[in-house]
Amino acid sequence: MYKRKRRKTTQIKMADDSMDLFDTTLNDNPQRTPLRSLSKNVTLALNTQDTVLSMSILDQVKERLRYNQKVHEATQIFVEESQNASLLGGAACDGDFFGLPSNVKDILFKERGIGSLYDWQKECLSLPAVERRQNLIYSLPTSGGKTLVAEILAFKELIVHRRNVLFILPYVSIVQEKVRALANLGIELGFLVEEYAGSIGKIPPVKRKKRPSIYVATIEKAHFLINALVRTQRLEELGLVIIDELHMIGDGSQRGAGLEVLLVKLKKMSNAQLIGMSATIGNINEVAGFLNAEIYLGSFRPVELIEHILVERTVLEVTKSFELRLKRKLTRPTSEEQEKCDPDHVTILVEELIPTSSVLVFCPTRKNCESVALNLSRFLKPELRDFRVENKIGLLKALSAEAGRICPVLRKTIPFGVAYHHSGLTNDERKLVEEAYIVGTLSCLCCTSTLAAGVNLPAKRVILKSPYVGVEFLTSARYKQMIGRAGRAGLDSSGESILICKASTRSSVMKLLRSPIEHCRSSVTLETLEALAISVVGMGVVTSTAGLEDIYRESLFCQQNSERDASELVHEVIQSLEAEKLIFVDEKGKLTASPLGRASFKGVVEPHRVTSLHRDLRMAMAHLSLTTHLHLIYLISPSDMEPSRLDGMLYMDLYNELTEEDRQVAETIGITENLVVRLRLNKPIKDHERKLLSKFYVTLQLNALWKKQNVWQVADRFEEHRGSVQNLLSMATVNAMSISQFCSDLPEFWALRDLLPSFVNELSHCSSMELMKLMELPAVKRGRARQLYTAGYRKVSDIAKADPKELVEKLDHMPCNVAAQIVAAAKHYLLKKAEDLQEEADQVLQSFITV
Structure with a gap:
């Protein structure tokens, strides 16, 4: 009874917040008469509450259904008027914008400043393949405007065809950026934007009658989403799937293999149109054959790119025929100390442009990023400290908001307009650094190669400090991605790249420059094929070996490995899955x-992990202690997350700090005092014992986060990068959701099925309760949530009602465009919550009144 009452109270409060937002919107927009009428109807319903209560239950239900229908009709009128009239000029829409109402063009100009499309974009959007809804792959250099084409196709699917769209992106940070960027467009154009990354995203998604949705998902969460739609027989709701960075299917990782498997399932089970985009696919014809797709190739760049290499102090330009010609010599004198600390002369190359133009310096390692940034702060001109002083102070305050402290390297470099950017930063720090770079507070970032495939951060000049990434020589694809960041459309007529190399590596560098883009090779392994088999058999898509052979033949793996016959692969896979008791084959x-096999695909758990996971869960159910959270945390700790090192002395200290209850959990798991002592004394330890120690070590990190220690404190205590600790948290939340789904159809794990979802939700935020709601907004992490809360924005509805200018004034280093996006995201969040509650209420009432 208590739980039901609490949920009802929460729903009423959510509805109140949503109505406050609608009232504010109505006051600002008196011409939107349908919603004004809707608001009056709501008020009338509330005023006649006594009359309604006097009715019978059945009459009350009928009255509520009639009222809901009126609300729906009023909303539909509003949506239709929005689609049939320009929100800027009020002119009727003539549908001349690639099949979309012309107000879409007006809204793109208002929201993005896009007045017209490039010629190639118009050509691509007018392709017969697009009109016929055929699959399409298009490839152009980085910064050519590929994403806008995908977005326009998505808008057409959402607005004209009224079907949902899935937008697949490689990283959580890019998903959050895309959600935030689309929020206001969703409000204006009448669709919902739903994030599927980390622990966020309802599985299965809410079935909506009124508005279509665009699901913005990582590869991992897209698997959960598609599987859920198939299980609930709702896959036909999906009309379009967009895959960014399509070349990732060939990156050799589990993520690439997962993307290929996902595309195979979509090809076989869905009628959705597939749109893939990439800047670096060498064998695009082969990949297009895999997707049954048409191809559009282009070489357009909004600004010219001029490539150079630097050998000692000589800058050589790379001609179009890949010859070298002398461009200039670096003649600026340097001190003996600078020559020793900066032998590659990065300081000279950076100082030539900043602070009026921007520079990206790609470094081979994370440590080198910080080292280069520190050297720049030592040798750059002191007068750079006087540029945008207030903005830099605001940035430093914002960076320290999360933990009351700031990275000592950033404290030294930011006054010069320089920062580093790599995975060792927290999400908050990365986002603030990126925003500061975009608005010009920072003019130089020292970064790793991952930034090239991440958010859009262009520069006038891109410097590659070395032809290596780590210890590996650059590939052509990675090189093209990195130099593709050079050139800022609308600001520069050209961009330039400079690759620094030694005389001894010059010939290797020239070979790199002349090399074509590498071919995209399938990342699928036998284990991946087992997961695919479990998935399609578990969902009832395939019931025979012949059907499974057909599925395998659809994969890029089989198309590229003709020596491996599909029937042989099926035989090998079925044997393995039968041995693991995941699949049954009758006479x-x-x-x-099997039930365990269905749990495997539902939780997207690799078949080779099922047995050990099932064993761990059974042991946990037999010995689960709820006097502490440690056992639950251990269960959701990722097994493949290796700590940077296991220090025996530190491990012993951590073990001795455990409470009596936590030690009992450790004993149950297998972490005994004897084992920890052997690690401390550097005595021989078996492989399975080391894996156990590693998993418990990351469990202790998560346990510290659970106890509200911040990322900085945990990183210091466990001698890890703070970004690595945050990445661990992200992986744990995904793993927890996977295990929760795994347990959902296995009756023996009923307790875990009920415990894990709410546990995961709180763990994913690891923050005080008052900040958790604010942190549900995309890209609002702990530091920014704390700033908003301190500034008086205690609820999402407070932010939704705010003027973006207020946020700029009240928060440290809040760019105008970011403030506008956060306000739009808050409005969109409330709108989606309100519609979710309305949908739920309609379903309950419709099922109740059947006479």
């Missing part, structure tokens, strides 16, 4: 998934 050859 007629029919394939069915």
